[in-house]
Amino acid sequence: MKQVIIYTDGSSLKNPGSSGWAAILTFNEHKKEISGGYKLSTNNRMEIMAAIMALESLKKPCKISLHTDSRYVIDGITKWITGWRKRDWIDAKKKPVKNKDLWQRLLTATQQHHIDWVHVKAHSGIELNERCDQLAKDAAKRNNLPEDKGYVK
Template structure:
């Protein structure tokens, strides 16, 4: 299996509001940036979308080192999701799981790969995290301008 590092981030201008996501894929000397945005979203949805888009960009099963500054995404996929499945996609307080559409998509794309999940502190000078933060922020800004936010 090929080894790939994926760095992801999401951003939102307002929460909800215009949002963006950014991804950096690294394999050996090769790098690829991906980014996009939505006009009415939340920060958590953009964080999840970044991970989904990064994993979906891989055309074959890979060994993935995935880096995110989102505890929501990392805890969700590594700790909470099995309980949600057992509880019929309800939280411990019996409420529907938020963003279940994206959780289902993430489970599907993650299942194709062997993934090591890593948390990185946001805005702490981590070069790749700063890079994907800029991609996500730029997309959120662009979507906001297109929607007449500024």
């Protein structure tokens, strides 16, 4: 099984506002950068989207070390999602789970892989995390960004 290292980040110029996501995938000496954005979304949605897009870009099952500065993503996918699913996507406060569409998509994207979720401190000088941050910010500034159809005010 290929071993892939992934760094992800999301950004929102205002929250909510113009938003971007980015991921850097490395395998041996190969490196791939991907990014995108939406004209109106949130930072949390972009953090999840970055992980989704990275995982969906892989064509075969992989052993992955996925690095993110988002505790929301790590806790959501490793801790909270089990309860959400058992309660039919209702959170612990008995409210509908925010970003359900993306959590479901992320769950599907994780199924074929073995993933180690790694938390990194934001803006701490980790080169690939800093690069992801810049790519996500740049993506949020692009012209003619599409609508985030899943975003609900």
